Amino acid sequence: MLRPAADGDVDAMRVWRNQPANRAVSINDHVITAEEHEAWWERTRRDPTRLTLVFEYADRPLGIVNYFDIADDRSRCSWGFYLDSETVEAEGLALLAWMQVMKEATAYAFDELGVDVLHGEVLSENEAVRSMNRRFRFVEGPAETRSNGERTLTVHPISLRREDRRGARKTTAQEGTR
Numbered sequence: 001m002l003r004p005a006a007d008g009d010v011d012a013m014r015v016w017r018n019q020p021a022n023r024a025v026s027i028n029d030h031v032i033t034a035e036e037h038e039a040w041w042e043r044t045r046r047d048p049t050r051l052t053l054v055f056e057y058a059d060r061p062l063g064i065v066n067y068f069d070i071a072d073d074r075s076r077c078s079w080g081f082y083l084d085s086e087t088v089e090a091e092g093l094a095l096l097a098w099m100q101v102m103k104e105a106t107a108y109a110f111d112e113l114g115v116d117v118l119h120g121e122v123l124s125e126n127e128a129v130r131s132m133n134r135r136f137r138f139v140e141g142p143a144e145t146r147s148n149g150e151r152t153l154t155v156h157p158i159s160l161r162r163e164d165r166r167g168a169r170k171t172t173a174q175e176g177t178r
Helices: 007-017 020-024 034-046 085-090 094-112 127-135
Strands: 002-004 051-057 060-068 076-083 117-123 144-147 152-161
Touching (some): 007 034, 007 060, 020 085, 085 094, 094 127
Parallel strands (some): 076 117
Antiparallel strands (some): 051 060
């Protein structure tokens, strides 16, 4: 289940984001301070082009889904997510939670936000996420090289169109004549 993030979620969000497993696959991989996180939250919760949701699995918060750059006409937005990797790994829930958050997050983008195209980015070396993205029918664009100050990164833009998502109903010419 996805629900809007609230002030009471801020500390958990920062703890999860700072977990080594999440930082390792993030473009910005530095440890986020409490002050930096609070400033981000203040900006985010007031920004109409952003939406932060808490992912709950088995009736407890286990991750965050961020939508950003939400177009005024809702034609597109970008997204990212992270899980409480320490908990899901320790409890053997990682794959199940990961698949569920992707399923719910893509459905939310198309069905609740009403976007036509969902964009994101993935590090080239993060083959597990790249594979899962393909499973969910995201299309990768050409790799881009960037520097985050300390390391050089190879980043792939990804996108998923509403009509290409898993479970999307295809309209055929025959259906149109019924």
